[in-house]
Amino acid sequence: MAELGRICNPTERSKASLQLETILYNRQTEEAKAQHKSNCPDCVLEGKANKEKIWDFKDMEADNIRAWSKGGPTNLDNGQMLCKRHNRLKGNK
Ligand SMILES: [Zn+2]
DSSP, X not given: OGGGGGOOXXXXXXXXXXXXXXXXXXXXXXXXXXXXXOSSHHHHHHTSTTTTOOOOGGGEEEETHHHHHTTOOOOGGGOEEEEHHHHHHHHTO
16 A cells, blocks of 8 residues: 555545545445444444445545545555445534
8 A cells, every 4th residue: 555655646646545445445344244234333333223224335435534635644544434424424523
């Protein structure tokens, strides 16, 4: 993943973000399916109707993606995918 940290062209950068999101999404979704729980960790925590919902990639957004784009560590452990609702709830705090 080291090469992602050197990308400075905006188009290339968003492509890199999408790549990270896809990796995160796949990892989280596989784990979630194996454990019969939602792939949104906040939906699991909430424990309501969506606690076992597997969201589509298009219905999720990456948490911490802004930190990456500001030059934060390009590290898969620095981010997670949340459903859009939870990501927005977090962003408003
Ligand atoms: Zn959620």
